Amino acid sequence: MNIYVLLKRTFDTEEKITIASGKINEDGAEFIINPYDEYAVEEAIQVRDAHGGEVTVISVGNEESEKQLRTALAMGADKAVLVNIEDEVEASDQYTTAKVIAQYLKDQEIDLIIAGNVAIDGGSGQVGPRVAELLEIPYVTTITKLEIEGTKATVVRDVEGDSEVIETCLPLLVTAQQGLNEPRYPSLPGIMKAKKKPLAELELDDLDLEEDDVAAKTNTIEIYLPPKKEAGKVLTGDLNDQVKELVTLLHTEAKVV
C-alpha cells in the first residue's frame, strides 16, 4: 500500500508569542511536527505494518522542515519529500500549499493520504480536503478510527463530539483528530536509521509549476497580539458574600446574565 502523510512544521504552542516587524517572532523558538500530523504519521506506520507498503512523508516549506521530516522518518516512515518553495514563492497560503502537494501527488500511485485535521499555527484546516478535491478522491476529516480491508475503508469521524461510522473506499484522504492513536517517540535505532533514509528536496520547477500557478489568493495585512488582559478581580471575604458579589458583578458590571 502506498501511504502518504502531509506534514507541517509548526511553532510549539508552549512558546510565548511575540511580534517583530509585523511578523510572529521565530527567533530562538522551538519548532515541532504539527501535533495532529504526528497522529497522521503514527497511523500511516500502523497501516503499513498491518498491510505492507511504504510511508512517504511530504512537507511544503523551507529547508528548516527537514528536521521534522527526519523525526517522522525516525518514527518509522520510509521516505520523505520536501518541496522547498521559500525562494520562489513570495506569498503563499493554503491554496499554494494544496496546489503544490496535489501537483506532486498526481503523478504517484496513491492508496491512502493521511494529514492532520488542522495545524496549530494557522488553524485553517484547509490543505487536506483541498488536496483530495484536486486529486478527485474522497476524504473524511477529523477521524478517530481507521480500518482497511482490501480497497474498503471504515472510518469513525468525530463531528463536534458525535461519532459517525463511515464506509468508503481507497484511494482516500483522511485527516487525523486527537484520539486516533498515541504517536510513538522515535527510538535511538530509529533516529540512526532515519539519517540514511531517502529525503528528496524538490522545487517548483521540478513539479512543472511557476510561481503564478501557486500564488496566494489571500493576503495577511496585519498580525497583532490580543490586548493584554487586565488582572481579574479575585473576590475576598465570606464565601456566601463572594458568591452574591459575583452574581451582582456578572449581572450589572459584565452584563452577561
Added chain:
Amino acid sequence: MARKVLVLGEVRDGALRNVTFEALSAGKTIAEGGEVVGVLVGESVSALGQELIQHGASRVVVVEHAELAQYTSDGYSQALLAVIEEEKPEGLVLGHTALGKDLSPRIAGKLNSGLISDATAIEVAGGNIVFTRPIYSGKAFEKKIVTDGIIFATIRPNNIPALQKDESLSGEVHSLTVDIKNLRTMIKEVVRKASEGVDLSEAKVVIAGGRGVKSEEGFEPLKELATVLGGAVGASRGACDAEYCDYSLQIGQTGKVVTPDLYIACGISGAIQHLAGMSNSKVIVAINKDPEANIFKVADYGIVGDLFEVVPLLTEEFKKLKINA
C-alpha cells in the same frame, strides 16, 4: 462595491443553527449593499427559507434531495456548486462548524479560490473586506483579505452579531433541482454523544469542569448551574482523560474552541492547551482551590474556594436573580 453573496444555512435537528444568522450578518457586510442569497441544502428544508429572509437574506435557493438527508461532502458539494454555478456569487459564507470546516476547503479547491477560515470579525476598511481570525491557538490574531477571486470565508460561531430578526420580511424561496449522485462516503451509523441540551460550540454560557471535579458525579452541580443559566457543560482534557466525562465535552487546543459570553471554569488549573480553547470568551470566571492556579491569570473574576461549595451557592443565587428579573 456591491456584491452578490451566498450564505449556506446549516440545519441541525430540523432547526437553523445560530451560526447561520451570524453568517447572514457577515454576508451583509461583504455584500456592501448587494444581495445576500440564502442557500439551504437537505432532504426537506424549504420551510426554513423564510427564517433566513427574516434574518437578512433577500431570497433563498433550496436544494432538496433524499441523498442530502445527512451531510456528506460529496452530496453537499454537488448541491452547493450547482447553486454557485447558477448564481455566480462574488462572496460565499459558511459557519466554521464541523460541516463548514469539512465542506469549505473542498469548494475552495474546486473554485481554485482563496478561503479565509474561522473569522471572528469582518469590516470594510480601505476598500477591502477585512477578516480578523485567531492564529496560534488564539495567542495572536491576523487580519486577512482576499486578493483574487470570490470572497469566501467561514465564521466562528458566537463572534459576529446576528442581525435583528424582522418577522415582517418575506421573500422568494426558489427550488433548484440537482442530480445528487456517486456518493463515495456512506454514513452507516451516527453515535450521538454531544447532542443533549445546549450545543457547546454555540452556547452563550459554558460551565466547564476540570480535574477538580473529581468524578463523574462531580459534574452534577455543574449541570445544575448550566441548566439555570441556559448554558452547556464543558470540560478540560484532564477531566476527560480521568474519564469523568466524555471527550465530546473537551474544550481546548485538541477539543472544541468556544467563545461564549460567560465561561465559568470550575476546578480547572488552566493549562495552556485549555486556554487555547476558551481564552477568547467574553467574560471568564474561575473557581479553584489553588490561588496560584494559572486560570486566575485569564479570569475576569475569581473565587478561591472549593467548587463543591461555590457552585451550588452560585446556582441558588442565579435562581434568585432569575425570579427577581
